[in-house]
Amino acid sequence: MSLDSKSAAPAHTTPGHGRPSALGSFLKLRELPVVLALVVLVAVTAAINPLFLSAQGIKDLLLNATILMILAVGQTLVIITRNVDLSVGSILGLVAFGTGSIFVAAPNLPIVAVFVLGMLFGAALGALNGLLITIAKVPALVITLGTLYIFRGISNAWAGGTQYFAGDRPDAFGNLSVDTFLGFPVITLIAVVVVAIVAVYMLGTRPGRDLYAIGSEPDAARLFGIPVQRRVLLAFVVNGLLAGLAGVLYASRFNSVGATTGSGLELDVVAAAVVGGVAIFGGSGTVFGAAIGALLLTTITSALTALRVDKFWQQAIVGILILAAVVIDRIASVRSARKLRIAEARNV
Amino acid sequence: MSDPSGAQTILPPEGPRPENGSPAKGRHMAATPGSTQQGVEKRPKQARAGKADTSKVLAVPKGRTGAARILLGRDAVMIYVLLVVVxxxxxxIPRFASPVTVGFLLLDVIPTLLIALPMTLVIISGEIDLSVASIAGLTSALMxxxxxxxxxxxxxxVICxxxxxxxxxxxxxLIAYLGLPSLAVTIGTLxxxxxxxxxxxxxxxVANFPPGLTAFFTSKIGGTGIPTVMVGVVVLIIAFAVVLHFTPFGRGLFALGYSKEAATFVGIDVARSKFLLYLATGTVSxxxxxxxxxxxxxxxxxNASGLELAVIAAVLLGGVSIFGGKGSIPGVLxxxxxxxxINYALKLDRVSEVVLIIVTGSLLIISVVAPxxxxxxxxxxxSxxxxTAPLP
Incomplete structure (x- = not known):
């Protein structure tokens, strides 16, 4: 049929079939559009309003992005396995309030211990999600929608009307989001280290690669001998751990934590991952992309303010950005599918 | 065009379908080595004996049939639970059984009830719509x-x-004709x-709407406590139930949710069906x-922010499979x-409203985990x- 003409025509136009050139593979990076968008956004904004790139401006940008970045990295792990975790906002809320309570109950506890406790708490909540999903074999969307409500309800019951303010915490803890090291706020450095560790894990280790295999074809992954359940559980535990870390950092960064802390954050997190080129149906995308996606989403808000765009337009623009990311991803996948088809047809 | 839909249709077989007799049995056969062996040994015998009356073997129904199927099904169980709770x-709870309760309960529930109708159809067809509450908010602002x-x-x-x-x-x-994943698209449009x-x-x-109109929207029918608006809602419920359960279009949605390819082959216009569903969710929202x-x-x-997750929770609790292909309007109701x-009863019992969402979440999880x-x-x-059974 038309198969012949289709496969024959591009055969002449794409001679370098054997090994893709460095430039070619660079241009095909899924993260490239979002990085470009970020660069253009920052450049245009800085050209119009130079204050945008002042030391304080950059510091604010990074501080705003830090928490969403960590959450997006955790979410990426889960989405890559073809699952989703909608409960991260509630986990963050619980841990943030828990952090506030710890400082009130035990003011002399070392800050490192508070971090460890918060992360363990988050990991436990993530493990609950993961166990429900892997043991009962129930879709993640349903379970995490349920735990979104349960965790939020627990924090409502626990916190009631109580709020903890910055004054309730040791200064050293609050200073984490004020002090800078080489111009970077300390909590941002923590986020960058986390991104780097998880990125290396996903790129270079067996379990990390397994997550991609599970996401692109769960049945094949099982046949291949990958312990699918254990890996998916791992993804949820790590996601919970990172949400716990984000919760502790939230308590450091923001003035008050209470019952509603972090509510509604889950869709922002998924949006950041999607904007960063993580395919919503699993199997592709990188931690780095998701982190840049988070940075882009938060930078847009600041940029629009710096450009004196009506603040009411911000959310609409974020929506358009998400849709653009989905469309770009679609175009890329159509093109790569076509290329694969042609390559297969030529091999036959 | 078929690429992301391919990725999506791989999902359904992954999902547990506990009520479905045959696939569960098939999976079980493959899972336990003992049974496969037995199956292999049995096959020749069965073939020899049952050659004459193959049609009879095929006609033996699997699972429940007739009245038992309706009375013991997932929807019926939901209705029993509802009745028991009521x-x-x-x-x-004192003061629960009164027309005032009926009135306020229904007034509170109507937005969720309305949006749950098209959402049921959307989820049955294997898609999702997270933007419903935002559409409601946009309409409200426009109004x-x-x-x-x-x-x-x-x-x-009319304009709204x-x-x-x-x-x-x-x-x-975006979803039906460009083939983009609905989860991602509707997070964007949200x-x-x-x-x-x-x-x-x-x-x-804006608060100064015509008093006659706002009074109408909170008015009750006589002394029953049932809001007048419920009449319109019931008409919509019946319309959606008929479309889903008694028209070729509605039955096609189930096919669509099970397998998009199969649905295409039996002549269902997949893109058009999905497009119509999103028109319906938009309008009802x-x-x-x-x-x-x-x-x-x-x-x-x-207005109505966060309603999308409440609606989806209610729909899934009503027995609609998130993978599509399963569900019904009575169950969702x-x-x-x-x-x-439950929320209203606990509120009357002085349980704080913000804590009540624990109930919603637990119900949702129990409803999917228990079966x-x-x-x-x-x-x-x-198994x-x-x-343990001796081999024949």
Whole structure:
């Protein structure tokens, strides 16, 4: 049929079939559009309003992005396995309030211990999600929608009307989001280290690669001998751990934590991952992309303010950005599918 | 075109379908080595004996049939649970069994109930729509601004419904005709439509709607306590139930949810069906937005925010499979009313409203986990029996 003409025509136009050139593979990076968008956004904004790139401006940008970045990295792990975790906002809320309570109950506890406790708490909540999903074999969307409500309800019951303010915490803890090291706020450095560790894990280790295999074809992954359940559980535990870390950092960064802390954050997190080129149906995308996606989403808000765009337009623009990311991803996948088809047809 | 849909259709077989007799059995056969061996040994015997009356073997129904199927099905169980909760609450909680309760309960539940109808159809067809609450918010904002601008209220309502239709069409084009994943698209339009609501009305709130109209939206039919608006809602419920359960289009949605390829082969226009569904969610969300505005007599940009997850929770609790292909309108009605009743009863019992969401979440999880655990226990028992039984 038309198969012949289709496969024959591009055969002449794409001679370098054997090994893709460095430039070619660079241009095909899924993260490239979002990085470009970020660069253009920052450049245009800085050209119009130079204050945008002042030391304080950059510091604010990074501080705003830090928490969403960590959450997006955790979410990426889960989405890559073809699952989703909608409960991260509630986990963050619980841990943030828990952090506030710890400082009130035990003011002399070392800050490192508070971090460890918060992360363990988050990991436990993530493990609950993961166990429900892997043991009962129930879709993640349903379970995490349920735990979104349960965790939020627990924090409502626990916190009631109580709020903890910055004054309730040791200064050293609050200073984490004020002090800078080489111009970077300390909590941002923590986020960058986390991104780097998880990125290396996903790129270079067996379990990390397994997550991609599970996401692109769960049945094949099982046949291949990958312990699918254990890996998916791992993804949820790590996601919970990172949400716990984000919760502790939230308590450091923001003035008050209470019952509603972090509510509604889950869709922002998924949006950041999607904007960063993580395919919503699993199997592709990188931690780095998701982190840049988070940075882009938060930078847009600041940029629009710096450009004196009506603040009411911000959310609409974020929506358009998400849709653009989905469309770009679609175009890329159509093109790569076509290329694969042609390559297969030529091999036959 | 077929690529992301391919990725999506791989999902359904992954999902547990505990109530479905044959696939579960098939999976079980493959899972336990003992049983496969037995199956192999049995096959020749069966073939020899059953050659003459193959038709009879085929005709033997698997699973429940007739009245038992209806009376013991998932929907029926939901309705029983609902009845038990209503009866229990009427006995235990003073002031529960009164027309006032009925009135407020229904008034509270109507937005969820309305949006749950098209959402059921969307989820059965294997898609999702997270932008419904934002469409309702956009409609509400539009309504406020147009009314304040001095437009005739009838015209305002028409424009609002058309806006909902347009928002649904936007979703529909992206999902049905461009083949983009609905989860990602509607997260985008969730932000977009809510953002447009902010653009339209900003921080303002409009409250001075015609008193006759707002009074109508909270009025009750006689002394029954049933809100007058319920008449319209019931008409919509019946319309959606008939479309889903008794028309070729509706039956096609189930096929679509099970397997998009198979649905295409039996002649279902997949893209058109999906597009129509998103038109329906958009329109009904607009109606819910109008209702919300007039019921609370306030048009604000953040009206109905967060409602999308509540609606999806109720729909899933009502027995609709998130993978598509399974669910019914009666089940969803029971799910919506169950959440509404429990919340209202506990509120009367002085449980704080913000804590109540624990109930919603737990119900949702139990409703999906319980059938799976039950079928897992059944399977474990069966395979133990098979393993310990002497080979023939």
């Amino acid at each position: 009866i229990y609450a009427s006995i235990v 406020g601004v147009l009314w304040q601008g001095g437009m005739n209220i009838g015209l305002v309502l 419904v058309l806006a909902g239709l347009a928002a649904g069409a936007f979703n529909g084009v 932000a977009l439509f809510r953002g447009l609501a902010l653009v339209v009305i900003g921080d303002n709130a 607009a109606l819910a937005g109008i209702y919300w505005t007039l019921r609370y007599s306030s048009a604000r940009s953040d 029971a799910g919506v009313l169950l959440i509404g009743t 799976n655990i039950a079928s897992a226990i059944k399977q474990a028992r069966h 133990r029996r098979v393993r």
